[in-house]
Amino acid sequence: MDLNPAVKPESPSRWPAALGLALLASAAIAQDTDQRAPYVATPQEVVERMLALAGTRGEDFVIDLGSGDGRIVIAAAEKFGARGLGVEIEPELVAASRENARRAGVGGRVRFEQRDVLETDLSQATVVTIYLLPWLVDRLQPKLLHELAPGARIVAHAFPMKGWKPDRVERLRVARPRDRQTGESELYLWIVPAPARGTWRAEGWDLRVHQNYQEIEIEAIIDGRPQVVNQARLAGSEISFSAGEAFFRGRVEGRTIAGTLTRPSGTATITFARN
Ligand SMILES: C[S@@+](CC[C@H](N)C(=O)[O-])C[C@H]1O[C@@H](n2cnc3c(N)ncnc32)[C@H](O)[C@@H]1O
Missing domain, CATH: 3.40.50.150 (Vaccinia Virus protein VP39)
Incomplete structure (x- = not known):
């Protein structure tokens, strides 16, 4: 043209x-x-x-x-x-x-x-x-x-x-x-990354997300025990990470992160709320 x-x-x-x-x-x-x-x-x-x-x-x-x-x-x-x-x-x-x-x-x-x-x-x-x-x-x-x-x-x-x-x-x-x-x-x-920095909580889980634009690091505690977190990734609103034996994939939507948690025992939905 x-x-x-x-x-x-x-x-x-x-x-x-x-x-x-x-x-x-x-x-x-x-x-x-x-x-x-x-x-x-x-x-x-x-x-x-x-x-x-x-x-x-x-x-x-x-x-x-x-x-x-x-x-x-x-x-x-x-x-x-x-x-x-x-x-x-x-x-x-x-x-x-x-x-x-x-x-x-x-x-x-x-x-x-x-x-x-x-x-x-x-x-x-x-x-x-x-x-x-x-x-x-x-x-x-x-x-x-x-x-x-x-x-x-x-x-x-x-x-x-x-x-x-x-x-x-x-x-x-x-x-x-x-x-x-x-x-x-x-x-x-x-x-453009969603704002994910901060602390989040759900059913026995505590997350602390450190964020520099789309780069994130996550500290996770499950039932009081610190977990090894790997593969933390944020693309727009999509967030995923592994913590111990669990793998989480979900979306950051304002004051919640909702998604699915996959463990050796099966898959369940989970919603983290901003603290
Ligand atoms: C390098 S050219 C790029 C043109 C087009 N985007 C392209 O890629 O072919 C930059 C253009 O931005 C315009 N421009 C420069 N400063 C601007 C401003 N503050 N607000 C709006 N347009 C501006 C210029 O007139 C010019 O046409």
């Missing part, structure tokens, strides 16, 4: 090899007078990989923060059947995105708003995509953590978030037949 934007991105022939450097280089060209991330388009093959990495599907609502010519949101609708919103500060790019969406036949599934990404309500998104400068990514991080529901996926192109380890990293070589340049794109995926 040729999106043929009314506003063209920086000529690829001026870009350094890696697309993160391309964005930084363009920012340097834009000088310090303007703190916005400049417009450098994500190559179409990388767009599709970003959406695939997020596991995008029909029920998703995708928000692209700094949406340029709209290509990520349009691809989310066209290729993955999702709905979406592009947020872009430059009015000409917003206008070009609307036209591109209309031409792609997805005008009814996507919309574009002229807005600062820092003033955007993210709560509707199940997938967020980002290709912005590191300082802006840093400022977005608390919004992403607090406004997105557990299980929402964030995919960033080129720059990771500070302190929040990605759930997956992918590097891909990008061929650009137009000018025979190649470049490398780094993609980062995060799954």
Whole structure:
């Protein structure tokens, strides 16, 4: 699909090899007078990989923060059947995105708003995509953590978030037949974790969960006896761990963790309540 934007991105022939450097280089060209991330388009093959990495599907609502010519949101609708919103500060790019969406036949599934990404309500998104400068990514991080529901996926192109380890990293070589340049794109995926830190109690069990984003460690006491806990894992709201001979799998839902406990003697449901 040729999106043929009314506003063209920086000529690829001026870009350094890696697309993160391309964005930084363009920012340097834009000088310090303007703190916005400049417009450098994500190559179409990388767009599709970003959406695939997020596991995008029909029920998703995708928000692209700094949406340029709209290509990520349009691809989310066209290729993955999702709905979406592009947020872009430059009015000409917003206008070009609307036209591109209309031409792609997805005008009814996507919309574009002229807005600062820092003033955007993210709560509707199940997938967020980002290709912005590191300082802006840093400022977005608390919004992403607090406004997105557990299980929402964030995919960033080129720059990771500070302190929040990605759930997956992918590097891909990008061929650009137009000018025979190649470049490398780094993609980062995060799954927003449910808040699980704290102490939890159920029928003879006491749990203490230590949490750093999606990384958790669990101390478990069963009937007064400390257990060896292994394989503690948190993915969105899904939590699992083994404690002694028992294996637990369940969901963190506000003030409860409900799930099933499997022991050599059989399987039973169990609900932990937050202390
Ligand atoms: C590197 S481009 C990425 C465009 C598109 N997401 C893509 O991947 O092809 C970054 C875009 O973010 C926009 N932008 C920069 N700062 C912004 C802000 N604070 N709020 C909204 N858009 C912004 C720029 O105008 C530019 O179009």
